[in-house]
Amino acid sequence: xxxxxxxxxxxxxxxxxxxxxxxxxxxxxxxxxxxxxxxxxxxxxxxxxxxxxxxxxxxxxxxxxxxxxxxxxxxxxxxxxxxxxxxxxxxxxxxxxxxxxxxxxxxxxxxxxxxxxxxxxxxxxxxxxxxxxxxxxxxxxxxxxxxxxxxxxxxxxxxxxxxxxxxxxxxxxxxxxxxxxxxxxxxxxxxxxxxxxxxxxxxxxxxxxxxxxxxxxxxxxxxxxxxxxxxxxxxxxxxxxxxxxxxxxxxxxxxxxxxxxxxxxxxxxxxxxxxxxxxxxxxxxxxxxxxxxxxxxxxxxxxxxxxxxxxxxxxxxxxxxxxxxxxxxxxxxxxxxxxxxxxxxxxxxxxxxxxxxxxxxxxxxxxxxxxxxxxxxxxxxxxxxxxxx
Amino acid sequence: xxxxxxxxxxxxxxxxxxxxxxxxxxxxxxxxxxxxxxxxxxxxxxxxxxxxxxxxxxxxxxxxxxxxxxxxxxxxxxxxxxxxxxxxxxxxxxxxxxxxxxxxxxxxxxxxxxxxxxxxxxxxxxxxxxxxxxxxxxxxxxxxxxxxxxxxxxxxxxxxxxxxxxxxxxxxxxxxxxxxxxxxxxxxxxxxxxxxxxxxxxxxxxxxxxxxxxxxxxxxxxxxxxxxxxxxxxxxxxxxxxxxxxxxxxxxxxxxxxxxxxxxxxxxxxxxxxxxxxxxxxxxxxxxxxxxxxxxxxxxxxxxxxxxxxxxxxxxxxxxxxxxxxxxxxxxxxxxxxxxxxxxxxxxxxxxxxxxxxxxxxxxxxxxxxxxxxxxxxxxxxxxxxxxx
Numbered sequence: 001x002x003x004x005x006x007x008x009x010x011x012x013x014x015x016x017x018x019x020x021x022x023x024x025x026x027x028x029x030x031x032x033x034x035x036x037x038x039x040x041x042x043x044x045x046x047x048x049x050x051x052x053x054x055x056x057x058x059x060x061x062x063x064x065x066x067x068x069x070x071x072x073x074x075x076x077x078x079x080x081x082x083x084x085x086x087x088x089x090x091x092x093x094x095x096x097x098x099x100x101x102x103x104x105x106x107x108x109x110x111x112x113x114x115x116x117x118x119x120x121x122x123x124x125x126x127x128x129x130x131x132x133x134x135x136x137x138x139x140x141x142x143x144x145x146x147x148x149x150x151x152x153x154x155x156x157x158x159x160x161x162x163x164x165x166x167x168x169x170x171x172x173x174x175x176x177x178x179x180x181x182x183x184x185x186x187x188x189x190x191x192x193x194x195x196x197x198x199x200x201x202x203x204x205x206x207x208x209x210x211x212x213x214x215x216x217x218x219x220x221x222x223x224x225x226x227x228x229x230x231x232x233x234x235x236x237x238x239x240x241x242x243x244x245x246x247x248x249x250x251x252x253x254x255x256x257x258x259x260x261x262x263x264x265x266x267x268x269x270x271x272x273x274x275x276x277x278x279x280x281x282x283x284x285x286x287x288x289x290x291x292x293x294x295x296x297x298x299x300x301x302x303x304x305x306x307x308x309x310x311x312x313x314x315x316x317x318x319x320x321x322x323x324x325x326x327x328x329x330x331x332x333x334x335x336x337x338x339x340x341x342x343x344x345x346x347x348x349x350x351x352x353x354x355x356x357x358x359x360x361x362x363x364x365x366x367x368x369x370x371x372x373x374x375x376x377x378x379x380x381x382x383x384x385x386x387x388x389x
Numbered sequence: 390x391x392x393x394x395x396x397x398x399x400x401x402x403x404x405x406x407x408x409x410x411x412x413x414x415x416x417x418x419x420x421x422x423x424x425x426x427x428x429x430x431x432x433x434x435x436x437x438x439x440x441x442x443x444x445x446x447x448x449x450x451x452x453x454x455x456x457x458x459x460x461x462x463x464x465x466x467x468x469x470x471x472x473x474x475x476x477x478x479x480x481x482x483x484x485x486x487x488x489x490x491x492x493x494x495x496x497x498x499x500x501x502x503x504x505x506x507x508x509x510x511x512x513x514x515x516x517x518x519x520x521x522x523x524x525x526x527x528x529x530x531x532x533x534x535x536x537x538x539x540x541x542x543x544x545x546x547x548x549x550x551x552x553x554x555x556x557x558x559x560x561x562x563x564x565x566x567x568x569x570x571x572x573x574x575x576x577x578x579x580x581x582x583x584x585x586x587x588x589x590x591x592x593x594x595x596x597x598x599x600x601x602x603x604x605x606x607x608x609x610x611x612x613x614x615x616x617x618x619x620x621x622x623x624x625x626x627x628x629x630x631x632x633x634x635x636x637x638x639x640x641x642x643x644x645x646x647x648x649x650x651x652x653x654x655x656x657x658x659x660x661x662x663x664x665x666x667x668x669x670x671x672x673x674x675x676x677x678x679x680x681x682x683x684x685x686x687x688x689x690x691x692x693x694x695x696x697x698x699x700x701x702x703x704x705x706x707x708x709x710x711x712x713x714x715x716x717x718x719x720x721x722x723x724x725x726x727x728x729x730x731x732x733x734x735x736x737x738x739x740x741x742x743x744x745x746x747x748x749x750x751x752x753x754x755x756x757x758x759x760x761x762x763x764x765x766x767x768x769x770x771x772x773x774x775x776x777x778x
Contacts, residue, residue: 118645
């Protein structure tokens with residue numbers, strides 16, 4: 001079994017340590033498992049697995065997800081609070097389609113997942129940034145912004161947030177803030193799109209409770225996904241939301257026409273869950289990624305010059321590194337590339353041009369490569385500092 | 390192997406002949422083949438099959454499609470004129486996202502595929518109908534409408550058309566009109582979205598040439614699909630278009646974020662083509678559906694009262710039936726349902742409320758059931774005519 005060329009989204013440069021790409025390591029993907037259950041899905045569900053599916057997705061996967069969510073998140077979840085998506089990108093696009101119209105303001109964290117902004121651009125909405133600190137989204141600032149925008153006559157219907165193991169910063173929203181955000185959203189009729197793609201990748205105990213599980217009656221659209229925890233190429237995720245919100249998503253024209261956007265792949269994911277293979281796989285992933293996180297953090301502590309700072313994230317794929325005063329990530333990048341290491345400059349994720357930080361993904365390489373990358377990065381920072389002051 | 394409940398888009402009522410549903414007969418889906426190649430895709434492409442894919446889709450499938458299109462449609466097709474979609478519904482949605490903005494006019498045939506209208510509604514465009522006759526879209530009327538709308542200051546960037554084995558009418562656009570349409574589109578900078586989903590289902594010789602193959606340099610976005618010819622639940626289709634148009638589609642935000650919308654299923658489709666199974670499957674489908682078409686046409690000729698008319702379609706899934714003067718399809722429907730037969734009333738597909746016709750899908754039942762459905766329909770028409778004049 002080998003990966004063919006021209007397949008994958010990001011091409012890795014030989015000899016480089018590519019810290020920029022937030023994608024699962026291909027060697028950690030459950031290739032054999034998927035090959036097996038892909039056949040089981042056909043054997044178990046027959047023609048139903050490859051027919052036009054219901055817009056909300058196959059009941060078998062919705063029920064498996066409802067069961068798992070209820071067991072792990074301690075909330076009452078029924079299949080009628082689950083619809084299947086083609087992953088969180090498609091889920092976000094669907095939520096924008098249904099709940100916003102062009103010209104609306106969508107509130108986002110700054111920094112935030114940069115590629116979500118392209119999806120919003122295509123839907124013609126304007127994004128307005130809400131600041132984030134070590135406890136996640138600043139809910140007080142959100143409230144002030146929302147009030148100001150609405151007083152100015154703007155239509156603000158949606159917040160897009162990554163409250164758990166945030167991309168790019170790795171922080172999680174504090175529990176008190178989660179509750180305040182939910183109260184605010186309910187009170188002000190603000191739909192909170194909760195991108196929850198990193199939930200399963202918790203390395204220090206369990207992930208904090210999802211916004212949706214804390215208040216299933218609130219206007220939360222929780223986007224769950226199998227992309228990081230199983231296989232991104234399946235393109236299967238789900239939405240948890242109140243039935244009234246879910247029914248609006250299910251009624252989208254593209255689903256009425258084509259049915260479930262990931263029908264066959266959804267039945268493959270259903271077999272992974274039904275055959276009991278998912279939990280064992282996730283335990284292995286957590287162990288592998290936690291070890292990588294620790295290796296990167298240790299190497300950075302050992303090699304980085306003074307003036308660099310980072311917090312060790314409790315989950316997810318990313319470490320968010322502050323550079324010494326006076327050095328921007330974009331200025332550092334060419335020095336880093338000459339040293340054979342790359343990263344995502346902070347400016348890509350910020351809405352205000354802030355470029356004092358950079359994002360390091362620790363998901364794609366083993367411990368030795370991550371340590372080598374940290375060494376190269378430290379060297380590049382020293383060179384950039386000495387050469388350009 | 391059996392189909393599980395709660396799987397498929399349309400629920401068939403026991404004892405009914407459901408002429409309303411334009412979906413492949415589950416018993417004609419290549420269930421065993423898909424189960425086998427789903428495993429082969431993993432064995433052949435490894436982790437690449439389930440990683441984030443390139444926005445344009447895996448090169449293996451793009452190359453297989455380019456080869457097949459070149460061989461069957463006699464035009465030069467390279468992989469750089471192919472991108473992979475999640476089926477034609479997603480492809481249309483993508484084209485609307487990239488090439489239109491809310492408030493634009495999109496020209497559509499009347500009648501047209503009704504569920505395409507829901508996709509357009511979600512994109513905030515206004516649809517304006519172009520009439521259709523037995524030779525397909527009336528290109529002269531299109532030209533006049535386009536001129537009038539643009540003179541009135543409207544932004545008209547797109548025509549959506551089903552020129553081959555049209556849904557719901559079954560007609561195909563005459564060759565001379567194809568050439569006139571292409572010249573007009575090039576001259577007036579009108580993007581023609583060619584929904585070509587029924588191309589492989591040709592029953593009387595080959596399908597007419599696609600608009601795209603006649604003029605690959607014209608502004609045509611040809612939507613091809615494996616939904617009718619292989620399996621709808623795979624959710625795999627493709628676009629053929631000029632590289633400059635294709636590159637705009639590939640740059641959509643949702644693809645930049647999630648990669649190919651059908652990565653794993655696309656590798657499954659690639660194996661079907663690469664292993665040589667596709668042509669044999671299509672030959673079988675053509676034979677099966679042609680026999681069903683003929684059985685339905687023969688039974689209708691035998692049983693229908695005078696005043697009913699239809700042409701035998703040369704391909705696709707649908708027969709378009711005219712009712713006796715004074716009887717509308719919607720008025721007929723409850724009579725039909727009392728006889729255990731259902732259909733799609735013409736008003737669903739028309740933009741002007743015309744309901745003198747109805748659409749009968751002959752894809753979902755075998756010859757005996759189709760004949761029984763025709764008998765019931767004839768009886769319902771007689772009852773409706775006698776009871777309601």
